[in-house]
Amino acid sequence: MHGRLKVKSTEEQIEAKKKEREKKLLLYNGAMSKIFLKKQNGELDQEMLLLSGEVLVVNPDVYTLWNFRKETFLELSTCLPGEQLQRLYQSELYFLEACLKKNPKSYGSWHHRCFVMDHMPDPDWKRELELCNQFLQLDERNFHCWDYRRFVVHSAKIPPEEEFEFSLRLINNNFSNYSSWHYRSKLLPILFPDATQPMGVSEDALLKEYELVQNGFFTDPDDQSNWFYHRWLMGRGNQTLNINCFYVSREDNCVLVSFTKHIQIGKKTDLILECNEQTMPGTVWLNPNKTSQSSCLWISFYNVFVWCNAQIVRQISIRIIKIIIIIIIIMFICSKRFCNDLNWQYRADNLTFPKDCDLKVTLVQGSLELCSSSLHLGENDSSLSGSSVISMDKSIFSQEMSPLKKDTLLQAMESVLQLMEMESDNKWTVLTVVLLMKALDPDSYFDQIMCYLDKLEDLDGKRIHYYKDLRSKFIIENIFAGTELTNASAITLSGRSLTKMYHTELLPLVTSLDLCDNLLRDVHEFNLLQNVKVLNLANNKLENCEGLQHLPKLERLLLNGNNLTKSSDLLQLTTCAKLNFLDISNNPLSCQEEEIQTITALLPNVSICFKQQ
Numbered sequence: 001m002h003g004r005l006k007v008k009s010t011e012e013q014i015e016a017k018k019k020e021r022e023k024k025l026l027l028y029n030g031a032m033s034k035i036f037l038k039k040q041n042g043e044l045d046q047e048m049l050l051l052s053g054e055v056l057v058v059n060p061d062v063y064t065l066w067n068f069r070k071e072t073f074l075e076l077s078t079c080l081p082g083e084q085l086q087r088l089y090q091s092e093l094y095f096l097e098a099c100l101k102k103n104p105k106s107y108g109s110w111h112h113r114c115f116v117m118d119h120m121p122d123p124d125w126k127r128e129l130e131l132c133n134q135f136l137q138l139d140e141r142n143f144h145c146w147d148y149r150r151f152v153v154h155s156a157k158i159p160p161e162e163e164f165e166f167s168l169r170l171i172n173n174n175f176s177n178y179s180s181w182h183y184r185s186k187l188l189p190i191l192f193p194d195a196t197q198p199m200g201v202s203e204d205a206l207l208k209e210y211e212l213v214q215n216g217f218f219t220d221p222d223d224q225s226n227w228f229y230h231r232w233l234m235g236r237g238n239q240t241l242n243i244n245c246f247y248v249s250r251e252d253n254c255v256l257v258s259f260t261k262h263i264q265i266g267k268k269t270d271l272i273l274e275c276n277e278q279t280m281p282g283t284v285w286l287n288p289n290k291t292s293q294s295s296c297l298w299i300s301f302y303n304v305f306v307w308c309n310a311q312i313v314r315q316i317s318i319r320i321i322k323i324i325i326i327i328i329i330i331m332f333i334c335s336k337r338f339c340n341d342l343n344w345q346y347r348a349d350n351l352t353f354p355k356d357c358d359l360k361v362t363l364v365q366g367s368l369e370l371c372s373s374s375l376h377l378g379e380n381d382s383s384l385s386g387s388s389v390i391s392m393d394k395s396i397f398s399q400e401m402s403p404l405k406k407d408t409l410l411q412a413m414e415s416v417l418q419l420m421e422m423e424s425d426n427k428w429t430v431l432t433v434v435l436l437m438k439a440l441d442p443d444s445y446f447d448q449i450m451c452y453l454d455k456l457e458d459l460d461g462k463r464i465h466y467y468k469d470l471r472s473k474f475i476i477e478n479i480f481a482g483t484e485l486t487n488a489s490a491i492t493l494s495g496r497s498l499t500k501m502y503h504t505e506l507l508p509l510v511t512s513l514d515l516c517d518n519l520l521r522d523v524h525e526f527n528l529l530q531n532v533k534v535l536n537l538a539n540n541k542l543e544n545c546e547g548l549q550h551l552p553k554l555e556r557l558l559l560n561g562n563n564l565t566k567s568s569d570l571l572q573l574t575t576c577a578k579l580n581f582l583d584i585s586n587n588p589l590s591c592q593e594e595e596i597q598t599i600t601a602l603l604p605n606v607s608i609c610f611k612q613q
Contacts, residue, residue: 031055039068044075053095060099060106070115082121089120097131104135110144114151125156140170140177160190168212175216178225184209185232199235207408209233214415217428221419227428234409234439244296245485245508246361246373249383250353252552255283255300256530257361257373258508264294269370273300274360275353288527288550296505297528355379385509397442397477409440427460438474446478465499468519472498480506494518494536504528515540516558523547537562538583544569551576560585560612567598574602583609 035051038044049072052065073092077085093116099109117123132149135142153163164187170180192205199206210233216226244258255273265271265285273280287295353359356379362372377384413436420429434452437445453474456467475496480503490512493501498518504525507513511531516538523537526547533553539561548557549572557579564570564587573579582603589595590610599608 028055028058035065035068044068044072046076048072056108057095057098057102060103060109063108066108066112069112073116073119077119086121089116092116100135104139104142105144107144110148113148117152117155123155125152125158128152129156129158136170140174141179143179146179146183160187163187164191171212171216175219176223176225178228181213181225181229185229199233203405206233207405210408210412214412217432218415218419221423221426221429224428227432230432231435234435241363242371243361243363243373244506245385246359246375247383247385247509248353248359248375248377250377251382255359255361256508257298257300258505258528259296259298259363259371260505262294262296263298263363264292265298266292269363269365271298272362272364274362276357277360288530290550297508297530299530353377397481406440409436412436413440425459427456430456430459434470442474442478443481446474449474468497468499472496472500473502476502485509490514501526507532511553527551545572548572549575552578554579556581558583559587560609562587564589567595567602570599570602573606579603579606581607581609585609585612 031051031054038048049069052069055062056065096109096113099106129152132145135145167180167183170177188205189200192202194202197203213226213230239260242260244260247256263269271285273283283300285298285300287293288297357377359377360372360374363370375384416429416432423429430452434449437449453467453471457464485506491510492514494514495517498520505528507529509531510529512534513532514536516536518540520540520542524547527550529551531553532551534556535554536558538558542562554576555578560583564584566589584590596610
């Protein structure tokens with residue numbers, strides 16, 4: 001035990017313990033041998049229960065034996081009368097209690113108890129609920145017991161109102177009971193449903209929860225359970241699936257659709273493209289990586305064939321494969337440059353639209369329409385974009401509030417600010433103030449939010465990167481709010497100390513993006529910038545180009561002043577067919593002659609700046 005002086009064992013004690021272990025092992029092996037022999041002989045009887053019980057009461061985590069007991073009970077249930085079977089199951093429940101006292105977190109014991117209650121002729125659910133109460137008094141965070149309680153509540157059809165009151169009793173007994181807070185969060189949508197609210201819970205119920213949890217963090221400001229629940233109450237709920245951007249280009253022969261959430265097309269959902277109310281057959285949808293994995297951006301290729309170093313990566317008919325191989329051989333003989341040109345290029349039939357037409361894209365799941373967007377492509381339109389939600393207002397990054405909820409959050413913020421005066425070094429109070437300010441008015445409170453994030457970095461050094469990324473997210477959202485990104489061709493975010501780039505899914509039409517003089521560590525999901533031509537990432541902290549692959553229009557890329565150390569860090573750039581200028585000066589690799597030669601060979605058609613002029 002903690003705080004007690006460790007007493008060294010004598011040689012005699014060590015030897016005695018060794019003999020005791022050997023004796024137990026001998027008995028264990030003997031019992032297991034008998035059990036497996038009986039199982040092999042199909043002897044599923046009372047003796048099987050007795051033998052397996054002797055082992056399980058000492059070690060309840062031998063899952064195989066629980067399965068043997070289940071099979072034995074199922075076998076006995078075919079030959080025993082109802083009353084005798086009831087007594088047998090009842091004795092099994094008492095036996096399980098002994099096992100749970102040995103290990104209250106035994107998966108096998110709790111699962112077997114569910115089996116017994118499911119097969120018992122006359123189960124006593126009230127007693128099981130009392131049993132849960134007893135074990136939760138011993139350990140209020142025993143999630144095995146919580147899972148079993150949910151099973152009992154469901155089977156006994158206990159009203160959710162009673163469970164809601166039960167969670168309140170536990171919380172009033174101990175505000176640190178995170179499991180009870182979590183249980184409440186699951187009961188609220190059942191008891192107080194409201195489909196119009198982001199959380200699916202009525203506003204009145206949420207406001208009462210604010211008052212309850214506020215009592216909790218004033219009682220114990222250092223306990224994280226109350227703060228976590230408070231943060232859940234402030235959450236936006238599930239983001240609605242919608243279309244950010246619907247873009248059509250005659251010049252590029254493609255259609256681009258950006259969604260508010262990641263989806264996977266081709267399994268449960270399908271994306272249908274219509275022209276003048278006629279479905280366009282043969283449309284293939286791929287993400288920016290030219291795969292069908294989950295993404296928030298999908299690009300249409302009408303009867304497309306995709307190559308990567310002459311390897312076909314989409315399933316097409318054998319006859320077409322043979323034709324393509326013949327074409328590849330002929331083109332290879334005619335041009336030595338063909339291998340370079342093959343690197344992730346695509347050839348597509350023309351997405352021919354009438355000179356004047358109405359286009360619509362619809363995301364469907366079976367017969368259910370999830371979302372859609374439409375636009376009119378005129379005779380003189382080479383490209384056109386439309387959207388459902390990309391017109392940026394502040395609500396895209398936060399939820400609309402009623403006057404009542406806003407007033408409640410203002411009162412909560414005043415209370416937390418008062419608490420922060422008393423607990424100036426408490427990170428939870430500072431973080432909660434930041435989140436409340438962000439929810440209430442991120443524009444008006446912007447400077448204060450930045451100051452509090454600085455304070456959090458000082459208070460909680462272990463999570464400094466989290467706070468820096470949170471700062472970056474707030475800065476980007478503050479800039480994007482109110483911006484018409486569908487019409488924005490150039491965006492500048494330079495010199496803002498950004499450690500991470502957010503919301504690239506909102507920028508599929510941007511042609512120039514300036515992110516120089518920041519602190520970016522990665523460029524993940526930058527391949528959503530499908531129309532970007534100029535990308536400035538100079539003077540950041542990038543160590544590779546993962547995320548810059550498959551940018552079909554990228555022409556100029558500035559990577560000078562980063563932490564690129566080897567040529568393989570630039571491998572993704574070989575997939576950018578139109579790249580003609582690359583600046584990698586002031587990187588560790590730009591001083592290594594061998595790496596310079598490798599990069600030059602890797603990107604033969606690109607003008608590369610290795611040293612500043």
